[in-house]
Every structure is written in C-alpha cells, then in structure tokens.
Amino acid sequence: MAKDKSIYTCTDCGATSPKWLGKCPGCGAWNTLTESVAESPSKHRYQSLAAAQPVTTLSEIEATDVDRQPTGIDELDRVLGGGIVAGGVVLIGGDPGIGKSTLLLQALDTLSKTVRTLYVTGEESGAQVALRSRRLGLDGSQVRVIAEIQLEKISATIAAEQPAVCVIDSIQTMYSDQLTSAPGSVAQVRECAAQLTRIAKSSGTAIILVGHVTKEGALAGPRVLEHIVDTVLYFEGDTHSSFRLVRAIKNRFGAVNEIGVFAMTEKGLKGVANPSAIFLSTHGDPVPGACVLVTLEGTRPMLVEVQALVDSGGPSPRRLSVGLDRDRLAMMLAVMHRHAGIACMDQDVFVNAVGGVRISEPAGDLAVMLSIQSSLRGKPLPRGFFAFGEVGLAGEVRPAPRGQERLKEAAKLGFSVAVVPKANVPKKPIEGLTIYPVERIEEAVDRVREL
Secondary structure (H helix, E strand, O other): OOOOOEEEEEOOOOOEEOOOOOEOOOOOOEOOEEEEEOOOOOOOOOOOHHHOOOOOOHHHOOOOOOOEEOOOOHHHHHHHOOOEEOOOEEEEEOOOOOOHHHHHHHHHHHHOOOOOEEEEEOOOOHHHHHHHHHHOOOOOOOOEEEEOOEHHHHHHHHHHHOOOEEEEEOHHHOEOOOOOOOOOOHHHHHHHHHHHHHHHHHHOOEEEEEEOEOOOOOEOOOOHHHHHOOEEEEEEOOOOOOEEEEEEEEEOOOOOOOEEEEEEEOOEEEEOOOHHHOOOOOOOOOOOOEEEEEEEEOOEEEEEEEEEEEEEOOOOOOEEEEOOOHHHHHHHHHHHHHHHOOOOOOEEEEEEEHHHOOOOOHHHHHHHHHHHHHHHHOOOOOOOEEEOOEEOOOOEEEOOOOHHHHHHHHHHOOOOEEEEEHHHOOOOOOOOOEEEEEOEHHHHHHHHHHO
C-alpha cells in the first residue's frame, strides 16, 4: 500500500514545503512547520470563473450605511462598532476559561428575543451548554443549539434554520470532508473559515467564530484567518482577576483599538460603565511613585495609575516594566538623566500600570517620568494630580492627540491639577481644573517640585 504523501505547513503564514525545514520559507519564522497529509486536488470545490460578477465602476455602486443589530451588551457593541452587521464574520480569541463562550451565550440570549440565533458547539454537548445557561440565569432561553463539528452538516443546518446570528465554538474543532487532515490542522482551519465566510456573505447570516490562542497569546492557526474575517477581537485579562478586556484588533465596520471592559460575576460577564475606577488605586493619602495618566483606548479616554519604584540596585541595576514597553523605559531614563539631571544609573527601576492594562501610546511618557522622580525623591505628587504627553530624545514634551477630551474626562472624575504639553492647553478654561503647560521635561520636573 502506497504511503500518503506528507507536506509541511507553517502555522503562522500557511506556507507549505515538501520537506521539513527549521525556518519557514514564507515568513522566516523558526520551528513553525508541522507535518500533515498532502491533499489531492478535488474538482468543483469552488465555483468556476464563468460565474464571476460583472465589472462595475466604483462611483456607480450604491453605498449605504450597514445596518447593525445591537447585542444588548453595551461594552460588546462598543467594540463591534455599534452592533453585529448582517453577513459579517467576527473572530474572537482568548485564553481558555476567560469567558468567550459565556459572553457569546449571553449575547445570543438577548438577540434571540428579536431574531433567530444558532449556537454551534464543537467542544461541549448540548446539555453542557444548557447547564451553563442555567448558571447564568438565562431561563427560558430561545437560542437554538446544535453539537456538531462537520462543516457540511453545519452548512445544511444554517441553510435550514436561516439564523440572523450564528456562533461557531470553536473553529479549531471543525472539519470538512473535502480534506483528510485532522480537525485543528492548518488546512482544516483555513478551509472551514473560508467556507463559513462564503456562507455568511451569500446568506446574510452574521457568523461569530471562536478561536484558540497559542501560549504567546496570538490566535492559533494561519494568519490568513485574520485576513479572511471582518472583525478580530481579543479577550485579555488574568483568569484570576474578575475583570476582562475585549479589544478590537481589526474592524471593517468600525474603529480599531476600541476596548470593552467587563467584570466576571456569578451571573456571567457584566459591562463596566466607568472603567477608570478599575485602573485607579484607592490610596487614603498620596504615596510616592504614583502618577495618574489619561490614556486613549480607541475613542475612549481612560484614567490609569502608573506606579514606579526606585530602589538601590548595586553594580547591575534592573529595569522592569509591566504594562509598558521596557525599551521605552530605558529611553525615558536616559532622557531624564541627560535633560532633567535625574540619575538612576545605580538604582533598580520598576514600573507598573495598575489593573493589568497595557499602555502602548507614547503619551504615557510624561506620567512615567514624573512617577519615577517622585519615587526617587520619596515625595508624593499632589492629590488630584495627573499628566500626559510624549517626551522626545531632545527632552521636548510633545502634544498628545485629543488632549481636550482627556482633560475633560479627568475633570469629570474630580482631578484638579494637570501637567500637560503646552499645545494641549484648551482655549477655554475647564471648571475645577488647574493646568500647568510645559514644553520640556526639566520644566515639568521643576513644576512638580513646586507643587
């Protein structure tokens, strides 16, 4: 009996090779080629080119705003851009047990009161899904459920049920009879996702795919999966914490980098209307090394407390940051030494963003620097103080985008003193807020010492 021919496929980019290689020939990643059985070409898998749509001029195509179906969960609607779009495909990934299935079951239960919904589970039985719905208090739920992993049967069920929204939990458990490889392989994941996307576009059913993640936190399977779908959402947060973040990485129907904040309760995930309260520590009195930053997540300004601890480190001091870029921390320490005269060469420097949030925008530089100098001097910043602004290598303080929205959000939460870039000072004063504009980092440090 002839042995089946093997092929090696990259789990990152989907490139193939007839033999195993340490380095992927497509994307250059190391140790990502996995062995699978080579597929024989199948006829009539896709429609012929003769059925292609006629070419039209772009200006002649009627373009209208897409209709959205709200999920009933405000934080999820914010991340999606206002709701679920008919015929849209959403991919949501996250660590096991973080709440993906819980959130989607809650959303489907709310949607089922107005439209037909279908929950396809490949990891649980129908009884397990029913038990979870009882725990969440979803008694009398009208969500339709099927436990199936074969793509062709799922396609037939979608055609028969004609749901407005369908959840596939998860894409890694599905398989197609067109391929001989096992469920979860690169070929199966790519094929199933492509077929489900065609079903969504042709039938108008919105399909939500649940995806597994690797130990690095990225979605498992080929990166082509993220290119096929319309929206990519990531669940973030520690499973030991009660708070979860849902972040939009890609969205063809809305803004990217929007986040939704949820709290895990006994009755499922509940949206947090004021997420700034999560990321601010509750100190009785101001403490050294703590500075509040107004960061921007998508269109939402959020207040986050940045904490710094400077301690004697000996001949080889450590530089450690949680929630911030470590290389940027080293750059900020060099700028402080050169332009502000603050030396931490023999000190351990630890910086942390409270609440597990990640700060990726450069507008957090000024707050981090002021928290470091506060810890080094052992003197706390004034009560009600906050700061934001990017600091360049020449020591200049650059403006942050949408500065007035940041200032208004902080004033609304009771903060009264701000050190911000001069270009971000509003033309009209904000009630209850004293603003000190600065142009250079040494000017900001001197201003804080006077307060």
